[in-house]
Amino acid sequence: MSYSPRAAIAAAYFAQGCVFLSLTTRLPKFEDHWNISQLGLTLLMLMIVLLAGGGSLLAEKVAPRRGSAVVLRAGLLGMVVALLVSGNAPGTPVLIAGLAIYGLVLGMVDATTNMQAVSLEHQVRRTVLPSFHGAWTAGGIAGTLITLALPHASIAALSSGMALLPLLVAFARFLPGSGSAPSPEAAEGIPWRPILVVGAACVIFYTVDTASTTWGSVYFDDTLQAPSGLVALATLPYLVASLGARIAGDRLTDSLGATRLLRGGAVIAIVGLLIVVCAPNWPVGVLGFLVLGGGIAVVAPLSYSAAATLARAGGTLDPELTIARTDAVIARFNQFNYVGALVGSVLTGAIGTGSLRIGYAVPILLVIALVPLAAAFGKQRLAAAA
Structure with missing residues (x-):
């Protein structure tokens, strides 16, 4: 496997994280610039999430036939359009249109970067998903630092400048994918029940992760009364700790096993959330998000890796159809x-x-459930389910 596709996949993760965090850490600016209430921001996030789900479904239909690289490039180019439209919106209707485009392409890029990563992991036959998700986190850190470094920059300038990143990555060299749809017989053999169990852990992770990256800056601004130029510090320590955990995640998974790693991480994440909820001031909040990021970060990449392992169950399919089914x-x-x-x-x-x-107290109960769910990630359990 040549280095270029691996670098391209990492670059796509990086671009996705950078754009997303540059958007969410600027939510307080959105409130002020377009006079949007917190409820209005909630509705905008709901729209983005729902449309992202639609974009992921679109990727599910198109990628197995045309190749995940084609859909990934289309999503990255769509992201350029979304940034230019939303960042330069003269009013709320155009802003909504731009964010709607972003939601759709967000789902396309999310799905296809993970398709690319699990395909490469299968080829190299060792754990690589955590480090790829680490590239997303590194991009998120970059996006957050840009917000911190340019507190007085206009939304239009930041969005237009950020659009250059997905534009450049769109022309990178990705894995081609299968370009053929899985047969109905192959689809019937997919073990959906154990995939749903692994998916429950994924839901828990993204509940915590999105709460941290979306509302962290607002929490620091409105509740912990952080200085206006430092509200992005809610997200930055979370991302830094996540990056460290994901960089180490490949080796830790291979040495400790996914089950032990997930259980230990869940306990650490619970402690982090408790600190966040009880924080009397913003410096303690920084500590809480730092602990939380270190504990929860590896759940998502290990979930995708486990789902891909289950998707390839049986091993009797043609390699091209196996890739298509996994996609x-x-x-x-x-x-x-x-x-x-x-x-x-x-x-x-x-x-x-x-x-x-x-709001931050809600995820604590969910993270507790990761302790029993971690058993589903063991190699023996995955093999038995497959």
């Missing part, structure tokens, strides 16, 4: 991402309308 499963599995995002962004914002402390 279809990953696109469907990506819907768990948006269920979690729906809970994390919309429910957290809605419940926390009076106080986001209450």
Whole structure:
């Protein structure tokens, strides 16, 4: 396997994370610039999440036939359009249109980057998903730092400049994918029940992750009374800790096993959420998000890896059809991402309308469930389910 496709996949993750976090860390600016209430922001996030689910379904239909690289490039180019439209919107209707485009292409890019990553992981036959998701986190850190470094830059300037990143990545060299749809017989052999169990863990992760990255800056601004130029510090420590955990995640998974790694991470994440909820001021909030990121970060990449392993169950299919079937499963599995995002962004914002402390208390109960769910990620359990 040549280095170029691996670098291209990592670059796509990086671009996705950078654009997403540059958007969410600027939500307080959206409130002020377009005079949008917190409820209005919640509804906008709901729209983005729902349309992202539609984009993922579109990827599920198109990628197995045309190749995931084609859909990924289309999504990245669509992201350029979304940034230019929303960032330069003269009013709320155009802003909504731009964010709607972004929601659709968000789902396309989410699904196809994971298709690319699980395909490469299968080829190299070792754990690589955590480090790829680490590239997403690195992009998120970059997007957050841009917001911190340019607190007085206009939304139009930041969005237009950010559009250059997905534009450049769209022309990178990706894995071609299968270009053929899986047969009905192949689809019938997919073990959906164990995939749903793994998907539950994915939902929990994205609930916590989206609550952190979407509402963290608002929580610091409205509840913890952080200085206006430092509200993005809610997201930055979370992302830095997530990056460290994901960089180490490949080796830790191979040495400790996914089950032990997930259980230990769940305990750490619970502690982090408790600190966030009880934080008396923004410096303690920074500590809470730092602990939370280190504990929860590896759940998503290990979930996608487990789903891909289950999708390839049996091993009797033609290699091209195996890739196509795996692409279809990953696109469907990506819907768990948006269920979690729906809970994390919309429910957290809605419940926390009076106080986001209450909104951040909701994910604690969900993270506790990761402790028993971690057993489903063991190699023996995956093999038995397949």
